[in-house]
Amino acid sequence: MTAAAFLPWLIVAMVVVAAVQIARRVILWRSGRPARVDWLAGLKALPRRYLVDVHHVVDRDRSASRMHVPTAGGLVLACALLVVGLVPAIAASRLYFGLVALAFLVMTAGVVLEVRRRYPRPLPRLSLGQWQKLPIPLGVFALGGFVTAFLASLGDPLPAVSILTLLLTTAAGLGLAGMAGHGPMRHALAGAAHLAAHPRPERFGGGRSTELRPIDLDAPGTGKLGAETPADFAWNRLLAFDACVQCGRCEAACPAFAAGQPLSPKHLIVDLAAAAGGGYAQPYAGNAYPNARPVGGAAGLHAPIVSPEGLVHPDTLWSCTTCRACVEECPMMIEHVDAIVDLRRFQTLERGAVPLKAEEPLANFRGADEPNGRALAERTDFAADLRLKVMKDGATAEILLWLGGAAFDLRGQRTLRALILALNAAGVEFAVLGEEERDCGDLARRLGDEATFQRLAKANVATLSQYRFSRILTADPHALHVLRNEYPAFGGSFDVVHHTAFLAEMVAAGRLAPAALTGKAVTYHDPCYLGRYNGEIEAPRALIDALGLERREMARSGRRSMCCGGGGGAPVTDIPGDTRIPDIRMGQASDTGARIVAVACPQCTAMLEGVTGERPEVRDVAELLWEAVQAGGRNEAAAVKAGEPA
Amino acid sequence: MRTLVLLSDARHPVSGRPHLSRLETQAIGLAASLDPAARGLHAGSGEDAVRAGLGHGLAGLDVIETTGEADPLPALVGFLADALGGADAPELILAGRRGEGGFETGLVPYLVAERLGLPIVADAVAIRAGEMPGTLVVDQAMAKGARRRVTVRLPAVVTVHPLSPLPRPFAYGPMRRGRIRRHSPAAEQADLPAVAKMAGHGTVAGRAEDTGGTTVGPVDVVPADERPHRARPKLMRTSGTAAGGANLHVGPDPTEAARLILDYLEANGIRRYGKAPE
Ligand code: SF4
Numbered sequence: 001m002t003a004a005a006f007l008p009w010l011i012v013a014m015v016v017v018a019a020v021q022i023a024r025r026v027i028l029w030r031s032g033r034p035a036r037v038d039w040l041a042g043l044k045a046l047p048r049r050y051l052v053d054v055h056h057v058v059d060r061d062r063s064a065s066r067m068h069v070p071t072a073g074g075l076v077l078a079c080a081l082l083v084v085g086l087v088p089a090i091a092a093s094r095l096y097f098g099l100v101a102l103a104f105l106v107m108t109a110g111v112v113l114e115v116r117r118r119y120p121r122p123l124p125r126l127s128l129g130q131w132q133k134l135p136i137p138l139g140v141f142a143l144g145g146f147v148t149a150f151l152a153s154l155g156d157p158l159p160a161v162s163i164l165t166l167l168l169t170t171a172a173g174l175g176l177a178g179m180a181g182h183g184p185m186r187h188a189l190a191g192a193a194h195l196a197a198h199p200r201p202e203r204f205g206g207g208r209s210t211e212l213r214p215i216d217l218d219a220p221g222t223g224k225l226g227a228e229t230p231a232d233f234a235w236n237r238l239l240a241f242d243a244c245v246q247c248g249r250c251e252a253a254c255p256a257f258a259a260g261q262p263l264s265p266k267h268l269i270v271d272l273a274a275a276a277g278g279g280y281a282q283p284y285a286g287n288a289y290p291n292a293r294p295v296g297g298a299a300g301l302h303a304p305i306v307s308p309e310g311l312v313h314p315d316t317l318w319s320c321t322t323c324r325a326c327v328e329e330c331p332m333m334i335e336h337v338d339a340i341v342d343l344r345r346f347q348t349l350e351r352g353a354v355p356l357k358a359e360e361p362l363a364n365f366r367g368a369d370e371p372n373g374r375a376l377a378e379r380t381d382f383a384a385d386l387r388l389k390v391m392k393d394g395a396t397a398e399i400l401l402w403l404g405g406a407a408f409d410l411r412g413q414r415t416l417r418a419l420i421l422a423l424n425a426a427g428v429e430f431a432v433l434g435e436e437e438r439d440c441g442d443l444a445r446r447l448g449d450e451a452t453f454q455r456l457a458k459a460n461v462a463t464l465s466q467y468r469f470s471r472i473l474t475a476d477p478h479a480l481h482v483l484r485n486e487y488p489a490f491g492g493s494f495d496v497v498h499h500t501a502f503l504a505e506m507v508a509a510g511r512l513a514p515a516a517l518t519g520k521a522v523t524y525h526d527p528c529y530l531g532r533y534n535g536e537i538e539a540p541r542a543l544i545d546a547l548g549l550e551r552r553e554m555a556r557s558g559r560r561s562m563c564c565g566g567g568g569g570a571p572v573t574d575i576p577g578d579t580r581i582p583d584i585r586m587g588q589a590s591d592t593g594a595r596i597v598a599v600a601c602p603q604c605t606a607m608l609e610g611v612t613g614e615r616p617e618v619r620d621v622a623e624l625l626w627e628a629v630q631a632g633g634r635n636e637a638a639a640v641k642a643g644e645p646a
Numbered sequence: 647m648r649t650l651v652l653l654s655d656a657r658h659p660v661s662g663r664p665h666l667s668r669l670e671t672q673a674i675g676l677a678a679s680l681d682p683a684a685r686g687l688h689a690g691s692g693e694d695a696v697r698a699g700l701g702h703g704l705a706g707l708d709v710i711e712t713t714g715e716a717d718p719l720p721a722l723v724g725f726l727a728d729a730l731g732g733a734d735a736p737e738l739i740l741a742g743r744r745g746e747g748g749f750e751t752g753l754v755p756y757l758v759a760e761r762l763g764l765p766i767v768a769d770a771v772a773i774r775a776g777e778m779p780g781t782l783v784v785d786q787a788m789a790k791g792a793r794r795r796v797t798v799r800l801p802a803v804v805t806v807h808p809l810s811p812l813p814r815p816f817a818y819g820p821m822r823r824g825r826i827r828r829h830s831p832a833a834e835q836a837d838l839p840a841v842a843k844m845a846g847h848g849t850v851a852g853r854a855e856d857t858g859g860t861t862v863g864p865v866d867v868v869p870a871d872e873r874p875h876r877a878r879p880k881l882m883r884t885s886g887t888a889a890g891g892a893n894l895h896v897g898p899d900p901t902e903a904a905r906l907i908l909d910y911l912e913a914n915g916i917r918r919y920g921k922a923p924e
């Protein structure tokens with residue numbers, strides 16, 4: 001009997017060890033809240049989700065996909081082949097062991113590539129510790145397996161060597177299996193289960209699912225609102241935390257981390273996984289939270305997570321801009337923003353523990369339906385001379401213009417005026433809600449105040465349902481997202497269009513004739529809530545191109561754009577860091593050499609205009625368009641004049 | 647220290663909607679720091695607005711359901727007189743120092759104190775239990791940031807100043823779970839104790855209403871923020887908070903007191919030449 005004949009039994013032993021390890025986690029997951037999961041569809045879709053959707057994300061970092069495909073592929077193939085080898089007749093075949101050796105060889109190649117990513121110096125976003133050491137057992141297992149199987153395929157000429165390599169393989173293999181519960185190898189099992197039981201299956205196959213889910217505020221009994229302890233998360237969320245591979249892509253994309261605020265989405269997810277298990281099995285070996293606030297470190301399935309005594313400091317929670325860059329980058333499809341909002345909901349709804357400055361807008365919401373505490377009747381004051389039609393006065397219109405909070409802000413008003421003038425020039429029939437327009441509730445919802453959000457949502461849906469119009473037009477991507485994606489849960493399904501898309505339509509249809517604004521280089525900053533949340537990255541660019549402007553892209557643009565720092569209530573929670581997010585983003589804009597940053601969101605405008613010093617000018621796309629339309633009008637007038645007899 | 651906060655029928659300054667007055671949220675904050683079981687008391691027709699008090703730190707709420715137009719004073723006095731005679735008698739009654747745009751006049755705390763024969767301390771910015779049991783130490787806000795510390799024997803009525811600590815942020819969950827006890831005013835009024843029936847002093851209410859004594863017409867309240875511009879009295883910079891010893895008059899008769907005050911104001915340029923300031 002050759003040493004290689006024991007390899008199938010090694011796999012059996014590894015499966016048993018891994019099963020015992022992961023069972024301990026399964027017990028933890030089961031203590032989460034129930035969640036509806038379509039297992040059948042999930043399992044059926046699993047290969048596709050893994051091979052297409054996940055690979056698509058992994059492949060953004062070529063060195064990662066080149067490493068992972070042979071490592072995981074070789075490992076799975078070798079194990080599968082070896083299980084077949086439990087049939088004695090097959091195990092007797094030298095050809096069979098040749099195949100097994102080949103699989104191990106593929107895996108070895110993958111491990112070599114992994115070693116190159118980590119040695120001599122790993123990428124800064126990668127975790128060290130066990131993760132840094134992972135290539136060792138993997139390598140020993142792959143190489144040992146290869147030599148053992150290869151010798152077997154040659155007829156076992158060196159039995160002593162094969163026994164030695166078998167022993168090494170066994171040690172490494174059992175070591176890997178032992179990591180299935182708490183170590184790095186957990187990602188394989190938890191990751192696969194997470195793909196099947198994903199809380200947002202709509203995301204796969206090129207879909208999008210970015211809306212926050214409502215919670216039942218009137219749940220009978222004294223049900224807790226939001227998540228306080230790990231057990232308050234749905235079970236498949238707990239599973240998701242366990243799937244993290246600590247690759248740090250989320251961290252590298254996180255604007256709050258870049259600005260030195262005490263948030264790293266990777267650290268947070270690892271904390272959440274550790275919290276469920278009652279603390280860290282191994283010390284966390286990734287980057288610390290920047291300027292980390294001290295915490296007590298108490299953990300447990302029923303211990304509060306966010307508190308100075310727990311694992312996560314409140315400042316970490318309130319640093320997030322909900323920009324979703326982390327979610328976009330995560331190869332394990334983890335939903336960081338959902339977790340953060342769940343935790344915020346508990347803090348806000350149950351403890352009232354919002355940062356001091358965030359309480360003011362929330363109080364204004366409660367009292368006056370508006371975060372700045374302005375009277376709703378004043379919303380149209382800025383356009384008193386533009387004679388807006390108001391729905392309440394019996395106006396009927398094709399387009400309902402949702403003005404949003406920008407109508408109360410001097411800078412936002414300039415954009416809105418440009419938009420309104422352009423609409424008039426294009427002969428668009430539109431009306432506004434006037435004083436019946438309450439705030440859409442975006443800020444309240446991101447700050448965790450679901451009660452206020454739901455009240456506003458219901459009130460706005462009731463108002464909107466009274467009127468007849470075919471589309472809602474807005475210049476605010478936050479309002480757009482809320483109206484388009486989050487109001488359907490409250491019975492309001494509206495066709496909502498962003499002003500950049502609408503104006504692009506008008507230009508394409510020839511209803512607006514902008515002149516070319518030559519001589520200016522422009523870089524376009526994608527608002528998170530338009531690009532990542534709604535996938536709209538083309539229309540604003542098409543519009544800029546139609547104006548004849550030279551468009552330069554920043555290093556991070558489109559769906560992978562970087563946040564301006566204005567979302568998620570971050571400006572009101574105002575957690576201090578080393579620098580400010582808008583300063584970083586403005587630096588990226590300056591690097592393109594463009595003289596103008598084109599924006600498409602009042603929040604982005606406010607944040608980027610708040611950057612001091614020498615910097616490109618901040619102009620909303622609507623303003624640029626209106627300038628070009630006016631220039632076009634002048635050209636035409638001049639042409640008419642020139643044609644007139646002197 | 648068993649504490650009770652009077653909650654009025656306030657209006658939001660921007661939207662005009664019924665809401666919980668901000669001063670009263672601050673009062674609730676002070677109350678909750680002394681008594682985790684502090685309760686709110688409201689007499690009025692709706693509880694939707696004052697319910698928010700449960701989200702700011704009140705453990706419970708008593709609502710006396712009166713009709714929209716009724717003067718809440720008799721209901722409040724009746725309830726309090728009852729409670730003060732009961733087992734878990736409140737020791738401290740907190741209230742805001744002024745009305746905030748609704749049907750409140752700002753006089754209720756004074757009238758409640760008077761009717762119940764309790765001492766009243768105005769404009770508290772901080773309170774804590776005194777060293778002697780049954781006493782309360784109150785830091786009062788005076789003009790120009792000055793503070794005065796007084797100790798008062800409980801039970802007492804204390805009104806809260808806007809410079810008291812920020813209220814606790816609102817939390818929806820505790821409000822949802824908070825228990826509201828509803829009472830009907832008829833029953834309360836029926837057993838009004840003698841002290842509360844001691845009518846006679848002008849009861850001032852937002853609207854004319856029989857308050858068990860004199861009927862008084864609506865009071866003309868000048869909104870505090872809408873005074874026309876006038877030159878600042880020159881004394882504002884220099885005067886101290888408390889009147890000096892030279893100006894201390896003990897027990898003058900009312901006419902004399904009025905003359906002394908007018909003289910003082912005139913001498914310091916606060917009131918000019920016998921003409922009422924505009
Ligand atoms: S949503 Fe944005 S700010 Fe929040 S953790 Fe993710 S990347 Fe960071």
Ligand code: SF4
Nearest residue numbers: 244245247248250330
């Ligand atoms: S959360 Fe996702 S992106 Fe972040 S470290 Fe974990 S696996 Fe990587």
